[in-house]
Amino acid sequence: MSNRAFTNAGSNAGMTTSEPLIVVPLKHYGRWCWAALTLLLAVAAMNSIVNNANFEWSLVAHYLTSATVLAGVWMTIKLTVLSLLLGFAGGAVLALMRLSSNPVLVAVSWTYTWLFRAVPLLVQLFLWYNVAALYPHLAINLPWVGLVWSAPMNSIISPFSAAVLALVLHQAAYAAEIIRAGILGIGSGQNEAAKALGFDRWQTMSRIVLPQAMRTILPPAGNEVIGQLKTTAVVSVIALQDLLYSVQIIYQRTYEVIPLLMVATLWYIAMTSVLSIGQYIVERHFGRGVAAQGRAPWEYVNDFLGFKQKRGKI
């Protein structure tokens, strides 16, 4: 029955064959309704924030670029950059140790990651800050040569160096796992092809494996970078003047708690936004030669609204 209908379709359609058929896309009315409702709620929320006098936006504007706050922003940036650079460098070393064929290096790397992921960052921070209680002096003692260099620990461990130490050691443990996952994601075929061409192990890693691994390393690494920027706020507990501690200093004097927390919030949002954009650009670079390119949020919005757009070149 259905078979007959199918074979007859051609002749039945005969009366319309002179006109080409036009496809009419489905209208997504529901989509527009939800978009309108969501926008309405967003506007209401914005309205309540802007018009709530308790935020004291004029005070926020006043403190946003004050010298103390700017010094705090600078300290937060320094801590983030230092801990990320050193943390990922250490993480790369740990990842390579873990993937090596030397069982001792594998065990040490595993133990490090296990230990530094097990202890809360806040505890590590206090421990490093008080390390002088454990080791009052730091000294380099070489066999046969004797004492080469020595300094009291208290002159080395400042709030800043304790913070950097804790953040770097903590970050390295997480970075190691991210980098290791990226390297493992590159198939053995790439390694063999590189070997067969005579590339040595270092060239294979730096020119063939890592550039490809970056594609899978970058999204979680971007998470880490943004997470690390916010994590630096914990250093306020050892009285290091980062962004959070700087606004705390001011509001403990003036009691303008909410406006100053808003100042810190705005700066954190601004800094993480810059990092997000940076992540997008770097991901595009390492996505070369691969079909699925990450899409920017505005491309989705353009698609949704049906705007024509020029597609980026690969």
Add this chain to the structure above:
Amino acid sequence: MSADINIQGVNKSFGFNKVLDSVDLSVPAGSVCVILGPSGSGKSTLLRCINHLERIDAGTIRVGDELIGYRQEGNRLFELQEYKIARQRTSIGMVFQHFNLFPHWTVLQNLIEAPIRVKRESKAVVMERAHRLLKRVGLAERANAWPRELSGGQQQRVAIARALAMEPDVMLFDEPTSALDPELVGEVLEVMRSLAKSGMTMVVVTHEIGFAREVADQIIFMDGGVIVEAGSAETVLDAPRHSRTKAFLSTVL
């Protein structure tokens, strides 16, 4: 510059599984040797031993004058340092079943990086050679394409050109057409055919009996880690003596 390959008494085990059992094989310079056999017969392992991608347990493999992977002192074989093995591999080209092009490099970069970085040749010389090789495999127009933009057959031809860019003395092919759609097999075999005519020493693991018949100077049939039968195409393909060879050929012909 072709070299000969001499394999003597090679053994290789993976755990308790013996995959190569005292294999002897001699491939004269400029000749083509095709290795046939069912999967698991050890044919790919033998090929991978020739450039030391697999370490052998006993025996010797020589390419030209070079003892691959080892240094002989008296009756002892000392395994070479990695950089020395890497240097030996520069004169042994290899083509893989799954092409293994470097996806983050363009076609041209795939060809030139190894000669420049490994053999420290000048970029101008290597570029000229790369364009000549791409023309030879029929892909002169695709120098700046990304590997993923090419069909399987085109990728495999690039992989052959990449191996040739190192100017090797021998070429190893590990089932070069097994991952290709049937209509793309011909273009890859054509490139290999012309390479054979040019006098390159070639060892080819394949299931393409027609290609073996046409191009091979010597056909090896392997099963269970041993060479069951060896000889010219006529003797092995048309008048096999062993029942295992006959059984295998009846399934693939």
